[in-house]
Structure formats: structure tokens, C-alpha cells
Amino acid sequence: MTETTSPKIVEPTIFDLSSPGRTGVTFPASDVPEAGLPPKGLLRSDLPLPELAEVDVVRHYMHLSKFNYSVDSGFYPLGSCTMKYNPKINEDTCRLPGFLHTHPLQPIETVQGNLALMYTLQEWLKEISGFAAVTLQPAAGAHGEFTGVLIMRAYHKSRGDTKRVKMLIPDSAHGTNPASSGMIGLNIVTIPSDERGNVDLKVLKEQCDDTVVGIMVTNPNTLGMFDENIEQVIKMVHDCGGLVYGDGANLNALLGIVRPGDLGIDVMHFNLHKTFAVPHGGGGPGSGPVGVAAHLADFLPEPLVGIVEEENDEEPPLFGFIKPEKSIGRMKSFHGHFGGGLVRSFTYIAMHGPDGLKDIAQYAVLNANYLLARLRDTYHVPYDRICMHEFVAEGQFAGSDVRALDIAKRLMDYNFHPPTNYFPLIVHEALMIEPTETENKDTLDAFADALIKIADEAKTSPELLHSAPHITPFGRMDEVKAARELVLCCWLPENYDENA
């Protein structure tokens, strides 16, 4: 196997492929009066727009698309991201003309189907999670966190309880938790994990006082562990007057088994793009609805979808928009990611039904435990007990300079997407593996076999790992250069001033 970091297949940029005069579109003769151009100072002549025929454009992007790895092309065990297979029927429904060709500012009488879908999805998410009310507005998970924490702050403020400035966050939390609270101006207090991966109750107790806004818990946490003391954690925070935020990123492990609202969690975001099969990666579209318990329902963002006229003998109910009494305001223009997120997730939930949703959680947990059982003798697992939908192993071996990154890159040579690495931070050289419920035993075995083989290679030929990947169009990327030199442009205008 040759070791190289130079690309094996080179696809020129679309600018390199451009040739003056080539064109993909012929404009018809203008059927409106000619208008003058804007003043000269507003026009730029240095824009290097590529000129190509349609066939050249199609081939260029087809070539690029083949460099991609996706959940449609192979196993994608990206811990904390729930990269499950997304059923293709979701693509059919979100392209139904009635959904596709609507505008968010249409009169409600003309979009009753859309509103009925949103209302029903709100009701289903309430039933799944045990919350009293749900907003579909937030654009993604972290946006949902931000919304939820604003609601928590508004709740305390409405009671005249203005001393509360402290958000408690376990050290295994997603980085978005402290970021969301920090953006709202709260002080972050980190709560360590105990030796079993649970929230350390002793430290929590010391921190629980009348300045606590709340705690942000992820359960199961990012170690893939169900917090064995979750009810105690919730009670301790409630007893000091704080609220409990649930990070719903790992809801896939609980569907149909445990409802966060029943546990006493006050507010939680859903990641529709994880749990409910909306394609994700590459920046979106996500969807992060937020559910709240009854005492927080009045604070939800406006507008919610509701019934504005009850049904009667002749007419079905009229769906429309309602404003919660003490609403924190709007969190997003229009109504959330309707087609991208809401229609797909509605379809997914409808296709599964209650029993199907329960199967999802059970198979996700079974698959993760199967992989854990196959790998724990080869890779050290620091928090080793029955896991939920994912687990975290160490990508390092005694006496070897092979690190988690090398193992992750080498997996690409076996045609697997690498797991999440270096997260959570409390595990050295973390490899965070989440198989999801959609993979069969053959795939899981092939993946486990590859990781076991790589562990062997780490001993016999570590250089193979250090220089991986070998079979991809591009070899090992220079991550340090990428992080230090933040230049994404392939061209810069001639008069570009980098100090501007």
C-alpha cells in the first residue's frame, strides 16, 4: 500500500474548468422593457464567474459527490450524532406539492394541511416526551438549548427571583450546553462525573443554592451511560429552586421506554435530525423543537400552532397560531424548518407508531452493547457497564504512540466512517461509538473486526496508522494548518485587503 498525502484523483475547481464563452443557459428574448444598470460604482467587473456547459457542470459535481461518504454509502457510527439511516419515504412526503409549494405568509385558511401536520407533531412529541407543550421553532439543537435556557431565566424572573445566575453543567456535557448558557450571560459551574460516569452528587449538593438557575443534564450522558441517580439529581436541583434542562441529543435510547417529563425534567430540546431521521451533517438543516412542563408552557416562543376554532358538526377544527401568555418572543423567522425537518419527522413517527418507536430504542441499545461486548477486550473502556445507545473507548495502547486520530483515519481504509473522537473530554483519546438501530449484525461484525484488526496493526505496523487513510482520494489532511490558516477562498478579489 502506498503512503502518500497527495490526492490520487484530482478534480479541478469549477473555475479551472471554465472557458470564456461556454454557456449552459440561453436566455429568451426579453419581454419586459429594458432597464438601465445600477451606477458604475455599485458594479464589480472582477467577479470570476465560471463559464461552462451544463454537461460539464453536472459531471464536475457528480465527481465531487463521489468523494463523499454518507449514511447511504456505508456505516456511520458517529457517537452523539445518531447518524441513522433516513428512510426514503421521508423524501417523498416532504416533496408533496401541498407542502412544497406553500409560503409561510399564506392565510391560515389556505394552509390547513401544513398546520394540522405541525399541530399533530407537537402533540406526538408531547406524548413521546411527557411534556405539556412543545414549540417547533428552533432551527437546531443548540438553538433549542438557547430557547430552553431563556425560558428558564424568564420563569425565575417572573417570580421576582433575580438572584439566580448559575447554571450547573456536568463535565460530560456537550460543549453547546455551556455555550448556550454563556450566551445568555449565566455563570457556568462544572460538575464532575463520579467513577461510574454519573453526576457527582457530593459536588452537586455543594453547588445547590438559591443562585442556581438550573442544571443541564444529558441522559443517557455522552459516555452512553444512563445516570443511575437521575431522580436524585433532579430532586436536589428542584429542592434549591432550580430547574432541570434535559439535552435531548440522546433521546434515541429512551423512545417508548422512559419519558423525560415523567422523570421531572422541566424543559428539553429534541434533535429531530438525530432521533427522528432528518438527514444531517454538513451544517443542516437541523430542527430542535423544545418541550416544557406545564409550569413553563406560558413562556414558550410565539407563535405556537393551535386550534383557533373548535370543530363542529359541519366543520373540522381551524388550525392557526396562538401566543403563549408570557412568551419569550420569536426565536426564528416563520415556523421552524417545516419541510426539511417537520414533515420528515412526522412521516418517520407515523410510519413507526408507538411500538415501532420502542423498537428503535431497544435495537439501538442492543447494537451498542453488542459492539461494546466485541470490543472491550481490545480497547480499554473506562466507564464499563451496560451502555445505552453508545459507548466511549480509549483509542490508545500501552507502549504505543498510536492515538485515537490514527485509528479513526485507518478505519476509512476499511470503508467505515470514523467514530466521534476526542469527545467527551473526560476520556483520554476518546472514540465514541454509536451504531444506531438501523445496522444489522453483519455490519456490526465487520466494523468490530476492522477495529480489532487495526489494534493489531497498531502493534505490528504503527506507520500504517500514522499515515492513514490510504485509499481515499486525499490522504491525511493537515488539521493544524487548517485550524491556523483560516483561508477558505479559492480566489480573492485583486483589491482584497486581508487587514480590513
Added chain:
Amino acid sequence: MNTPANLKYTKSDEWFDPATGKMGLTDYAQNQLSDIVFLEILVEVGDAVEPGKAIASVESVKASAETYAAAKGNVTAVNSALSDKPETLNSDPYGDGWMIQIEGGDFGDAMDAAAYEEYCAGRTH
């Protein structure tokens, strides 16, 4: 792992030189973080710092972390050259990689080199 005997160390991996009043990030920490790509010093000359107060924010290709003051005192100098060359934290953590200098310099219960080495050894599995 390099742990000079003349320095004091914290559990959150900072070093402090009682002779000069300089402080920074330990060799163990830079090795754990791997290639450091960003540094922002959060305090200015004249500020008062004490153990537990964040003095810098550090990012590597793996993670981001806060660096805390290793001793109590007033800031007399800040290594402003460091943010343009954060890789210095990897190559010379105890030399050119110093972050701030303080006067006063009460380092409380900071560890000596032997205790810090033992502490780090207990953290790797």
C-alpha cells in the same frame, strides 16, 4: 514528560515560577491537547489574579480549554507575542510559552514537581 524542579504546579495543569512570577501551561497539558492553534490571554497588566481565575483560553485541534492562574498577585506583564504564535506553547511551554507574569506570587497549595508527576501518572490509564 518535562517537569522542571524549580516550578510549582496546579491540578489544572498550570506552572508557576516563584523566582520570576511567570506562569503558563505545563508540558503534560500541551502534550494532551496536541497541536495548539489558538490562544487568547484574558487578563491585562494591572489586573489582580488568583488561583481559579481564568487567564487564557487555549484551543488545539482536539479541544479547547481554559488556563487558570496558578498563584495570586497583580499582573505585571503579558506575553502578547504568544497569540500570534500559539504553537510556542507546544515547543517551549516553560520558556517562550509563558503567558503572564505577576508580582506577589502566593501560590497556595500548588504542587512541587514530584507531586505533579505523581498526579499526572495517576491520570493516564
